[in-house]
Amino acid sequence: MGRDDFFGRFGGQFVPETVIPALEELDILRRRVLATTAFRREYVALLSTWAGRPTPILDARRLADSWGGRCRILLKREDLNHTGAHKVLNALGQGLLAQSAKKHRIVCETGAGQHGVATASVCALLDLSCTVYMGALDIQRQAPNVVRMRTLGAEVIPVESGSKTLKDATNEAIRDWVTNVRTTHYLIGSVVGPHPYPLLVRTFASRIGREALRQVRRLVGRLPHAVIACVGGGSNAIGIMHPFIRERAVDLIAVEAGGRSRRLGSHAASLTAGRPGVLHGAYSYLLQDDCGQVAATHSVSAGLDYPGVGPELSELHEQGRLQVTSVRDNEAIDAFYECTRCEGILPALECAHALAFARREARTRPRGTILLINLSGRGDKDVTTVASLTTKPAKKRNH
Amino acid sequence: MSASSQTVEQAIRLRLESGGKALVPFLTAGFPSAACFVDALRQTAESGCDVVEVGIPFSDPLADGPVVQHASQRCLDAGMTIRRALDLIHLAHVPIPVVIMSYLNPLLAFGCLRLTVDARAVGVRGFIVPDLPWTPQRRQRAACARQQIFRPSEISEQLRIAGFEVILLAAPTTPADRLRRIGGQTCGFLYAVSMTGVTGTRNRAPFETVKFLHRARAATRRPVLAGFGINSVSSATLIAAQSDGVIIGSALLEALQAGPRASAVARLGRFLTNVRNALLQGEGV
Numbered sequence: 001m002g003r004d005d006f007f008g009r010f011g012g013q014f015v016p017e018t019v020i021p022a023l024e025e026l027d028i029l030r031r032r033v034l035a036t037t038a039f040r041r042e043y044v045a046l047l048s049t050w051a052g053r054p055t056p057i058l059d060a061r062r063l064a065d066s067w068g069g070r071c072r073i074l075l076k077r078e079d080l081n082h083t084g085a086h087k088v089l090n091a092l093g094q095g096l097l098a099q100s101a102k103k104h105r106i107v108c109e110t111g112a113g114q115h116g117v118a119t120a121s122v123c124a125l126l127d128l129s130c131t132v133y134m135g136a137l138d139i140q141r142q143a144p145n146v147v148r149m150r151t152l153g154a155e156v157i158p159v160e161s162g163s164k165t166l167k168d169a170t171n172e173a174i175r176d177w178v179t180n181v182r183t184t185h186y187l188i189g190s191v192v193g194p195h196p197y198p199l200l201v202r203t204f205a206s207r208i209g210r211e212a213l214r215q216v217r218r219l220v221g222r223l224p225h226a227v228i229a230c231v232g233g234g235s236n237a238i239g240i241m242h243p244f245i246r247e248r249a250v251d252l253i254a255v256e257a258g259g260r261s262r263r264l265g266s267h268a269a270s271l272t273a274g275r276p277g278v279l280h281g282a283y284s285y286l287l288q289d290d291c292g293q294v295a296a297t298h299s300v301s302a303g304l305d306y307p308g309v310g311p312e313l314s315e316l317h318e319q320g321r322l323q324v325t326s327v328r329d330n331e332a333i334d335a336f337y338e339c340t341r342c343e344g345i346l347p348a349l350e351c352a353h354a355l356a357f358a359r360r361e362a363r364t365r366p367r368g369t370i371l372l373i374n375l376s377g378r379g380d381k382d383v384t385t386v387a388s389l390t391t392k393p394a395k396k397r398n399h
Numbered sequence: 400m401s402a403s404s405q406t407v408e409q410a411i412r413l414r415l416e417s418g419g420k421a422l423v424p425f426l427t428a429g430f431p432s433a434a435c436f437v438d439a440l441r442q443t444a445e446s447g448c449d450v451v452e453v454g455i456p457f458s459d460p461l462a463d464g465p466v467v468q469h470a471s472q473r474c475l476d477a478g479m480t481i482r483r484a485l486d487l488i489h490l491a492h493v494p495i496p497v498v499i500m501s502y503l504n505p506l507l508a509f510g511c512l513r514l515t516v517d518a519r520a521v522g523v524r525g526f527i528v529p530d531l532p533w534t535p536q537r538r539q540r541a542a543c544a545r546q547q548i549f550r551p552s553e554i555s556e557q558l559r560i561a562g563f564e565v566i567l568l569a570a571p572t573t574p575a576d577r578l579r580r581i582g583g584q585t586c587g588f589l590y591a592v593s594m595t596g597v598t599g600t601r602n603r604a605p606f607e608t609v610k611f612l613h614r615a616r617a618a619t620r621r622p623v624l625a626g627f628g629i630n631s632v633s634s635a636t637l638i639a640a641q642s643d644g645v646i647i648g649s650a651l652l653e654a655l656q657a658g659p660r661a662s663a664v665a666r667l668g669r670f671l672t673n674v675r676n677a678l679l680q681g682e683g684v
Binding site (some may be wrong): 006008009012013014015016017018019020021022121161162166167168171174175178179181182277278279280281286288290291292293294 | 417457458459461462464468475480481502503504505506507508509529530531532533534546549550551552567568569570571572573574577581592595596600666
C-alpha cells in the first residue's frame with residue numbers, strides 16, 4: 001500500500017495523540033469518498049451553480065502596457081469565486097467530506113477572513129455548525145469579513161494569545177479540535193497541517209491549475225512561460241502550479257511577503273528566510289529563532305502573515321523546481337493600485353504581491369513572454385487597510 | 400553525574416510495591432522565576448513525589464491550555480532556553496528522576512546529539528514529546544533509508560538508543576490495536592491522556608476516563624499514569640484508583656503564580672503533600 005505521509009522529508013503528523021485516529025479516519029475517507037461519482041457530481045454541480053466556476057482568464061492588456069508592453073499578462077480570475085477567493089474550492093470540498101463523515105460541527109482558522117467566510121458560507125449551505133478562530137489583530141484589520149461570517153451564522157472567536165494573527169488562530173482551532181475531535185471536523189484553510197491535510201487541500205485547490213492549463217492553451221495556443229502566485233500557507237500557489245509541475249519548461253514562481261524589512265519578525269518569507277521545523281503538525285520551512293521558538297511575522301496582508309508554509313512547497317523548493325522570491329508591503333500596495341486603475345479589478349493584498357513581482361518580471365523578460373498570475377481573491381476587504389496606509393504623508397519607497 | 404540513580408520506571412515501581420500510587424508533578428522551566436523554579440523542583444522531592452516532569456517553554460504549545468500557555472510565554476519573555484533549563488535542573492540536584500517535557504521544534508533546533516549529551520550530564524532520565532506521536536518505526540525507517548534523509552520522527556528512536564526513557568502518550572480516542580503497540584513501545588510509564596482536550600481543563604466525562612484507563616492498563620506491562628484535568632486531591636484520588644498514578648501540572652503552576660517566592664513554594668508543597676497523603680491512604684479505593 002503506497003502510503004506516505006511525507007513529501008520528501010517534509011510533512012508528517014506531528015500532533016497530539018488524541019487526533020491521530022481522526023487523521024487516519026480522514027485519510028481513509030479521502031481515499032474512499034473523493035473518487036466516487038456521487039461525490040464528484042455533487043461537488044462539481046455546486047461549484048458551477050453555487051460558487052460560479054469555472055473562473056475565466058483575463059488577458060490584461062492595459063496592465064501589460066503599463067508594465068512595458070513586452071509581456072502578455074494573463075490573470076486567473078479567482079476573485080470571481082463566490083465569497084471572493086479561491087478558498088471556496090477547498091471549503092466546499094471539505095464541507096461535503098465532513099458531511100459524509102457525519103460530522104456536524106466545523107471548526108476553522110482564518111487570517112484575512114476569506115477562508116472563514118468561505119467556510120461559514122459552506123456551513124450555511126450544508127447545514128453544519130461553524131466556529132471560526134481569528135486573531136484579534138486580524139479581526140481589526142479585516143472587519144468587513146467578520147461581519148460577513150457572523151451574518152452567515154458562524155461563531156467568530158477572537159484569539160488574544162501570541163501575535164494575535166493566523167498562527168495563533170490556528171493554535172486555537174487545533175486545541176478546539178483536540179477537545180471535540182469526535183464530533184468536529186477541522187476544516188484547515190491551506191496546504192499546511194498534518195497529513196492528509198496538505199494533500200486533501202491541494203486536491204481541491206489544484207482545480208485552479210487544471211482549468212488554467214486548459215484555458216491558457218485555448219487562448220494562446222501554448223503553455224505560459226511562468227506561473228506566478230503569492231505564498232502564505234501556499235494553497236493558491238500549489239493550486240495553480242500543481243498541474244504545471246511536470247511541464248519542466250514552465251517557471252514556477254512563489255512570491256512571499258517581504259513585509260517591512262529583512263529582519264526576523266518584520267516579514268513572513270518562510271521559504272526565503274526560514275529553516276525546516278515543526279509547526280501545526282508538519283515539518284516544513286519555518287520562521288524561527290535559534291532556539292526553535294516560532295518567530296513573529298509581519299505582512300500588510302493578513303492572509304500571508306504566517307510563519308510556516310506547506311510541506312509540498314518546501315519539497316519543490318528544495319528540489320529546485322520552485323523559484324522563491326519576496327515582495328515588500330509598499331511594492332504590493334503599488335501593484336494593488338495599478339491593477340485597480342488599469343483593469344478595474346480590486347485584487348486582494350495577498351495576490352497583489354504576485355502582481356508586484358510580475359511587474360518586475362515583465363520588465364526584464366524577453367518580448368512575448370507569457371506570465372500567468374493567480375489573482376487569488378478580491379480586495380474589497382483590504383480597502384480600509386490600503387487607504388489608511390497610503391494617506392500617510394511620507395510614503396517610503398522600497399530600496 | 401546523575402542526581403537520581405533510579406530510572407523513571409524503577410522509581411514508580413518502588414512506590415507501587417510499597418502500596419502507594421505514583422505522583423508526578425509538572426513544572427514549566429523557569430516559572431515563575433528561575434530561583435523559584437529551583438526551589439519548587441526541590442520541594443517536589445521533599446513532598447514525596449516520585450518523578451518530576453520539567454516543561455521546556457514553547458511559543459506554540461498545541462496540547463496545553465491557558466495556564467501552561469501563559470507560563471510558557473512568561474518564561475520565553477524572560478529568556479528561557481533548553482540550555483538554561485538544563486542548568487537549573489543541574490542546580491536543583493533533586494534526588495528523584497527528572498523527565499523533560501518538550502515540543503518537538505525546540506528539541507530539533509537544539510540538535511539531537513547535543514541534547515543526549517547535555518541532558519545526560521545533568522541527570523535527565525526521560526523525555527515526553529507531546530507532538531511526536533508513536534509511528535510504526537519499520538515504515539518510517541524504511542522510507543528514510545530509501546531516500547537517505549532525516550525526518551524529525553527519528554528523534555525518539557535516537558533518544559531511546561542513547562538510553563533515555565521515551566514516554567509515549569495514549570488518548571481515549573486511541574483504538575485498541577494502536578494502544579497495544581504504544582503500550583509495548585513506551586518506556587518508563589504510559590502517559591494516559593485522561594480526556595480529549597488540552598491541559599488544565601475540567602474533566603467532563605469521568606466515566607469515559609475510567610473506561611479508558613482500564614483499556615490502557617490491559618494494553619501495557621508498564622505503569623499507567625494519567626494526566627490532563629487533574630487539579631485537586633479529590634480528582635487525583637479518583638483517577639489514581641483506576642491507574643498507577645497521576646500527573647499534575649496546571650494546578651501547580653497556578654499555585655506558584657502569585658505571591659512572594661517562599662509562600663508560593665510553601666503553597667506548592669502543601670498541595671503536593673495533601674495529594675501525596677491522599678494517594679497513600681486512598682490505595683484500594
